[in-house]
Amino acid sequence: METVVAVEYGERNKLENSSATVITCSDYSKQIADPVVYKLARVVGEGIYIPATDDDMKAEDSIDHRSSLHFVLDNSETAVCSSNYDTFGQEFMPIDCELEGLFSGVFHYYFLMAPLFVAIFWFLLLLCYLSFIALLGFINVIALFLHFLTLCIPASRLSFLLSFKMLSRVALPIYASMSILVASTLLVHLNEKNITELLKFEEPSTQGERSDAAGDTIVDLGILNPKFEEVTWSDFDGQLDQSGFTKQSDPLLGHAESEPSTSTVCASWKPDFSTLKGDIYLDNLSVRELHATFKATFGRETSVKDKQWLKRRISMGLSNSCDVSATTFIIENNKLQKKDNVEDCNSEDKNHDKDYVTGLEGRNVSGDNILSVGHSQTIQMEGHFSGCSKTVDSATPKHHIAFDDDTQGNKRIRKPTRRYIEEVSESDYQEYSGRLVSSVKSSGNGQRTRVRPVHNIQPIRKPLVTRQDSLGGSGIEIPYVSRIRRGRPRGNIMSLMILQPCGMRMAARLVKKTHDGNDPQSDDEIENQEHKAATATGWLQHPLIKESERNQQYSEQSADLNNNSDDGHMDSYADIDSDDNILTVPTAKGGIRRKHHRPWTLSEVAKLVEGVSRYGAGRWSEIKRIAFATCSHRTSVDLKDKWRNLLRASFAQLPAEKGVQNCKKHSSIPIPAPILLRVRALAETHSQVSPDLKAVKFRSNMNYMKSGYL
DNA sequence: CTTAGGG
DNA sequence: CCCTAAG
Numbered sequence: 001m002e003t004v005v006a007v008e009y010g011e012r013n014k015l016e017n018s019s020a021t022v023i024t025c026s027d028y029s030k031q032i033a034d035p036v037v038y039k040l041a042r043v044v045g046e047g048i049y050i051p052a053t054d055d056d057m058k059a060e061d062s063i064d065h066r067s068s069l070h071f072v073l074d075n076s077e078t079a080v081c082s083s084n085y086d087t088f089g090q091e092f093m094p095i096d097c098e099l100e101g102l103f104s105g106v107f108h109y110y111f112l113m114a115p116l117f118v119a120i121f122w123f124l125l126l127l128c129y130l131s132f133i134a135l136l137g138f139i140n141v142i143a144l145f146l147h148f149l150t151l152c153i154p155a156s157r158l159s160f161l162l163s164f165k166m167l168s169r170v171a172l173p174i175y176a177s178m179s180i181l182v183a184s185t186l187l188v189h190l191n192e193k194n195i196t197e198l199l200k201f202e203e204p205s206t207q208g209e210r211s212d213a214a215g216d217t218i219v220d221l222g223i224l225n226p227k228f229e230e231v232t233w234s235d236f237d238g239q240l241d242q243s244g245f246t247k248q249s250d251p252l253l254g255h256a257e258s259e260p261s262t263s264t265v266c267a268s269w270k271p272d273f274s275t276l277k278g279d280i281y282l283d284n285l286s287v288r289e290l291h292a293t294f295k296a297t298f299g300r301e302t303s304v305k306d307k308q309w310l311k312r313r314i315s316m317g318l319s320n321s322c323d324v325s326a327t328t329f330i331i332e333n334n335k336l337q338k339k340d341n342v343e344d345c346n347s348e349d350k351n352h353d354k355d356y357v358t359g360l361e362g363r364n365v366s367g368d369n370i371l372s373v374g375h376s377q378t379i380q381m382e383g384h385f386s387g388c389s390k391t392v393d394s395a396t397p398k399h400h401i402a403f404d405d406d407t408q409g410n411k412r413i414r415k416p417t418r419r420y421i422e423e424v425s426e427s428d429y430q431e432y433s434g435r436l437v438s439s440v441k442s443s444g445n446g447q448r449t450r451v452r453p454v455h456n457i458q459p460i461r462k463p464l465v466t467r468q469d470s471l472g473g474s475g476i477e478i479p480y481v482s483r484i485r486r487g488r489p490r491g492n493i494m495s496l497m498i499l500q501p502c503g504m505r506m507a508a509r510l511v512k513k514t515h516d517g518n519d520p521q522s523d524d525e526i527e528n529q530e531h532k533a534a535t536a537t538g539w540l541q542h543p544l545i546k547e548s549e550r551n552q553q554y555s556e557q558s559a560d561l562n563n564n565s566d567d568g569h570m571d572s573y574a575d576i577d578s579d580d581n582i583l584t585v586p587t588a589k590g591g592i593r594r595k596h597h598r599p600w601t602l603s604e605v606a607k608l609v610e611g612v613s614r615y616g617a618g619r620w621s622e623i624k625r626i627a628f629a630t631c632s633h634r635t636s637v638d639l640k641d642k643w644r645n646l647l648r649a650s651f652a653q654l655p656a657e658k659g660v661q662n663c664k665k666h667s668s669i670p671i672p673a674p675i676l677l678r679v680r681a682l683a684e685t686h687s688q689v690s691p692d693l694k695a696v697k698f699r700s701n702m703n704y705m706k707s708g709y710l
Numbered sequence: 711c712t713t714a715g716g717g
Numbered sequence: 718c719c720c721t722a723a724g
Contacts, residue, residue, distance in 0.1 A: 597718065621712060636712070641718070644715090 598633060600642055605675055607631075608639055608646070613682050617643060647683050650676035 290310040294302050304310060611623030620636035620643075628634050634642075649671060 618713075637714095637720095638718075640713070640715095 602672070602675075604628075604631060604634065605642070605646065605671060608642055609675060609678050609682065611639070612643060613678070617682070643679075646671070646676070646679045650679040650683070 287305055287307055287310070290307060291302060294310055294313065298313075302310070302313075304313075607627045608623070611627035615622045615626075620639045624634065624636040624639055628639065
């Protein structure tokens with residue numbers, strides 16, 4: 001494992017007039033000519049960087065060879081590398097070309113040459129932030145209003161408002177956290193006037209594409225000696241004959257902050273890792289501590305106050321840095337851990353760890369540059385990313401110039417790129433939404449899937465609590481749920497929960513039946529209307545008043561029965577219905593409610609009664625086709641069952657009550673007495689009733705007639 | 711497929 | 718509401 005590689009500049013030759021350095025890391029093992037180009041820009045004056053030009057490229061041949069490199073190969077010793085980079089150290093700046101969404105030389109060049117674009121980007125970003133905040137605020141105001149509304153009005157009366165209450169409960173924390181995050185990042189960005197910093201945050205979208213195509217690997221190369229050279233990783237079959245690239249811990253930071261100290265590359269670079277003993281939990285550190293850590297890591301101060309950024313930088317720097325190369329620490333979720341704590345660390349490494357660290361410190365003090373050349377990376381991700389990391393890893397074997405023990409687990413670890421995260425989460429989102437849609441659309445297995453999407457998504461999603469949103473690039477953490485629910489009407493969670501299963505089932509039934517649709521409206525819409533009306537209106541009229549009217553409607557337009565004025569008075573019963581719905585929803589949440597139970601609304605009952613009165617009991621298919629044309633979730637069997645129940649109820653109840661009210665004991669829907677009476681009447685006319693009840697029924701029926709409903 | 715009935 | 722048998 002510990003391999004000491006004596007690095008030599010093989011084909012590099014003398015270079016006296018060094019200009020810029022271009023390190024090209026091309027994957028030859030991959031046929032794709034997609035080399036990752038590392039460029040060194042020349043620093044002209046103060047803070048102005050000029051990418052390596054072609055002329056500079058030519059100078060590649062002439063490379064000063066007086067330098068030697070120190071390579072730290074994992075736990076092994078360091079190879080000697082002495083170079084007189086000091087003279088050049090301040091002249092060149094490496095441009096970080098990490099694939100973590102940073103720019104390539106091309107973009108860098110382009111944007112540096114056109115600051116106008118930068119300004120535009122910045123402006124757009126600001127605009128996005130503002131609109132985002134405004135939108136969130138608006139949503140929250142609504143949620144707040146509804147919340148207080150529910151507080152003022154007795155919930156028992158307007159139980160449907162409970163949904164809004166829940167909504168507000170959900171929306172408030174989400175909004176609070178999001179707004180805080182957005183505001184903080186906004187402030188940070190306002191403080192960070194640096195153009196390159198902005199670029200760094202905005203470019204990943206464009207740059208990431210190429211980067212990911214290259215295999216989504218970070219090749220953290222730094223430049224130890226800022227000399228001019230081109231390193232082509234052509235033969236990377238484990239041989240390390242190529243050289244000249246080393247690590248500078250944080251090249252990007254160097255030019256991003258334009259600090260004078262950063263321009264001194266390696267000479268003045270004295271990280272003090274003595275402060276980094278033990279486990280470092282970046283998440284727990286305050287900004288000040290992060291600054292300290294930053295200084296310890298990079299040997300210089302920083303003015304950045306963005307915690308996320310600092311953490312990222314530090315972790316990146318540490319992982320990239322030779323001092324805390326992958327052999328000693330692993331970085332996981334912004335948590336820097338000694339590898340001893342990690343299982344996958346092989347025993348041999350463990351043995352070396354301590355000595356290694358102490359040795360490192362000593363060397364650092366001595367001022368030597370210790371370099372890590374390991375290029376194997378592992379993308380260590382949390383939770384569901386683990387599966388993908390394998391693929392990425394295997395897809396980039398070429399970068400696996402690991403030394404022997406690298407293959408055993410001493411891999412450099414880094415977080416996935418932003419774009420990667422976004423892609424994965426996006427695909428996940430699509431997958432889930434697709435699942436939802438498909439389950440809605442699916443006709444065959446509607447029974448199995450109709451409930452699941454609503455209730456199961458969140459539990460599934462739970463493990464992945466937050467995701468990093470690319471907005472602003474500074475790591476806004478957004479609950480994953482919000483993304484899932486994106487584009488979905490937040491207004492009516494209740495109806496969503498209730499109607500979703502129904503919609504699916506209805507769709508299933510609809511397809512099954514292959515009705516020639518006489519209803520242009522989708523079932524969901526109809527159901528929505530129905531429930532809205534049900535929840536919005538109270539029971540004002542007696543249903544039977546319109547009986548004759550409805551009969552006419554049956555004859556005229558039976559198909560459109562539900563869409564017209566029929567609904568108006570039909571659903572006038574529906575406060576009870578809505579009440580029931582509300583009561584059943586919590587049970588649905590808890591899963592107590594029966595599997596596919598859908599309570600019968602009074603309008604449905606009335607329709608059923610009407611249908612029976614017209615077509616007679618037993619002709620369920622007929623009734624279903626005509627009276628329940630729009631209620632595709634009720635099958636003829638359902639109608640039959642319901643009728644049976646109604647019959648039972650009517651004959652069980654009528655002797656006890658005197659046409660007063662809904663006194664049904666344990667039924668979810670108290671059925672008004674008039675309906676029961678009518679059921680009985682119909683049953684009698686169809687001779688479904690034992691003759692001994694006829695008299696009673698008839699009398700009560702007369703009573704009902706007299707009581708003034710007519 | 712529809713209906714009737716039991717669970 | 719589900720399942721099944723009978724027509």
